[in-house]
Amino acid sequence: MGIDQLDGRLLVLLAEEPRIGVLEASRRLGVARGTVQARLDRLQSNGVIRGFGPQVDPAALGYPVTAFATLQIRQGQGTDVRVHLATVPEVLELHTTTGSGDMLCRLVARSNADLQRVIDRVVGFDGIVRAATAIVMENPVPLRIIPLVEQAAEDRE
Amino acid sequence: MGIDQLDGRLLVLLAEEPRIGVLEASRRLGVARGTVQARLDRLQSNGVIRGFGPQVDPAALGYPVTAFATLQIRQGQGTDVRVHLATVPEVLELHTTTGSGDMLCRLVARSNADLQRVIDRVVGFDGIVRAATAIVMENPVPLRIIPLVEQAAEDRE
DNA sequence: TATTTACTGGACAATGTGCGCAGCGACCGG
DNA sequence: CCGGTCGCTGCGCACATTGTCCAGTAAATA
Numbered sequence: 001m002g003i004d005q006l007d008g009r010l011l012v013l014l015a016e017e018p019r020i021g022v023l024e025a026s027r028r029l030g031v032a033r034g035t036v037q038a039r040l041d042r043l044q045s046n047g048v049i050r051g052f053g054p055q056v057d058p059a060a061l062g063y064p065v066t067a068f069a070t071l072q073i074r075q076g077q078g079t080d081v082r083v084h085l086a087t088v089p090e091v092l093e094l095h096t097t098t099g100s101g102d103m104l105c106r107l108v109a110r111s112n113a114d115l116q117r118v119i120d121r122v123v124g125f126d127g128i129v130r131a132a133t134a135i136v137m138e139n140p141v142p143l144r145i146i147p148l149v150e151q152a153a154e155d156r157e
Numbered sequence: 158m159g160i161d162q163l164d165g166r167l168l169v170l171l172a173e174e175p176r177i178g179v180l181e182a183s184r185r186l187g188v189a190r191g192t193v194q195a196r197l198d199r200l201q202s203n204g205v206i207r208g209f210g211p212q213v214d215p216a217a218l219g220y221p222v223t224a225f226a227t228l229q230i231r232q233g234q235g236t237d238v239r240v241h242l243a244t245v246p247e248v249l250e251l252h253t254t255t256g257s258g259d260m261l262c263r264l265v266a267r268s269n270a271d272l273q274r275v276i277d278r279v280v281g282f283d284g285i286v287r288a289a290t291a292i293v294m295e296n297p298v299p300l301r302i303i304p305l306v307e308q309a310a311e312d313r314e
Numbered sequence: 315t316a317t318t319t320a321c322t323g324g325a326c327a328a329t330g331t332g333c334g335c336a337g338c339g340a341c342c343g344g
Numbered sequence: 345c346c347g348g349t350c351g352c353t354g355c356g357c358a359c360a361t362t363g364t365c366c367a368g369t370a371a372a373t374a
Contacts, residue, residue: 002219011211018209023330030352033274037332047216052175052209054168056302059203062159068225068254068261070291080299089308094298097225097291104225104291105298108305134254134261139237141251145213149191151246152218155261160374180361189322 005049010039012051015146016051021035025028063090063108065115066136069122073101077127084125092117101129160205163188165310167196168206172303175209220247220265222272225295226279230258234284241282245273258286 009029013020019030022040028031043049060068065074073081078101085091085105093106107122110113123131167187170177172224179197183190200206221287230238235253237257242248250263266272272292277299280288 011213015210018211023328030159033331034354035352038351043211047214049214050214052211053172053174055207056306057204057207058302058305060203061305062312063305063309068252068253086298089300089304091298093288093300093306094296094300095223095225095293096295096297098291099214102291105292106300108254132310134259134262136252136254138253139251140253141243141248143250143263145215145249148215148249149213149220150218152220154311155219178361191323192321195320233372 003043003153004151004156005153007039007048008041008149010036011043011153012146015149058092058108062109065109065112066139067107067109067119068134068136069105069107069119070132070134071103071105071123071128072130073103073129074129075101077101078129081125081127084127085122087121088118088121091122099117107133158203158313160200160306162310163192164196164200164205165306167193168200168306168310169303170313172306184285190305215249215265222266223271223296224264224272224276225291225293226243226263226264227289227291228260228278228280228285229287230260231284231286232258234258238282238284241284242279245275245278248279264290 006029010025013025013028020028022036023033029036043065047080071081072073075131080154081103082094085103090108091105092108095104096102097104105122107115107118109118112135115133119133121132124130163186168216170182170185177185179193183193186193197206215221224244229308235258238260239251242251243251247266248262248263252261253259254261259276259301262270262279264275266275269273269292275290279285
């Protein structure tokens with residue numbers, strides 16, 4: 001496990017210009033095409049690259065409001081809550097965290113008013129004892145991975 | 158703004174099988190290739206599709222521990238804190254939220270012990286008054302967008 | 315009605331892909 | 345020291361896909 005510098009450069013290159021093909025990538029990296037192909041295959045079967053799905057912006061879909069909700073779950077209801085939240089499209093992500101029966105989820109909504117509807121739907125469920133919501137105002141660091149990739153590559157392996 | 162059903166089906170298709178090209182997508186969707194190309198171009202210039210970068214799994218990179226930290230920022234230090242956190246590779250994401258001077262950030266680390274180092278680096282900065290960290294134990298709903306896309310498509314427009 | 319827009323179906327040259335192969339240097343166990 | 349394995353190179357070929365045009369058509373709009 002871990003990636004070497006060539007892997008790192010490849011990942012950065014793909015992140016910057018996702019549309020380039022294997023051939024072009026091999027030119028940019030100064031290695032043979034077969035090498036890039038082999039690296040890509042390995043990174044994918046490794047699980048380092050989970051996929052190349054389109055990155056969709058919820059705001060452009062009409063959901064400009066993002067919030068994080070901390071949920072407190074009644075003992076033993078964890079599974080039910082998970083299933084429930086999975087059925088709510090506006091729940092983009094759900095984590096269980098330290099703190100007995102605590103969960104954290106990312107929500108989006110069409111507006112602040114709509115957020116109320118989403119929250120009602122989220123917490124309108126028996127297993128949820130309490131919910132604290134923080135609305136996102138700014139996103140100074142959008143979800144990123146490149147700096148980490150570079151660090152992982154520098155750490156050799 | 159908004160997407161119609163064809164856009165929605167296209168996005169779902171791309172999310173499920175990212176490697177298919179425009180031609181194959183047009184076959185699956187039962188429309189002409191030019192249509193798919195036009196839709197794709199529009200979705201990208203719309204900003205609905207931000208890109209097709211590789212989705213990298215931090216765990217596979219050697220960072221299996223994820224945590225969320227709630228930070229309380231000293232008045233007027235917001236900008237400095239942002240800049241500081243942006244320099245930490247383990248900070249994958251940073252939001253400012255409601256609550257004066259509050260921020261929420263997503264962290265990763267090589268281990269629980271390593272998380273301590275990361276947190277120290279994050280909070281070892283003047284502008285940060287207090288930090289509360291929640292370690293992620295499970296991720297029942299990984300970051301997803303498809304259900305939302307489907308809902309947005311059903312809402313027509 | 316005239317016009318615009320979006321989609322279709324087809325064509326073309328240029329490019330990229332999947333695939334296989336031989337050669338080469340590095341590394342490793344015997 | 346030898347033989348085997350591994351990763352990378354450089355090459356070639358057949359095939360599929362892309363980018364880019366075009367003309368015709370149906371639906372929406374002015």
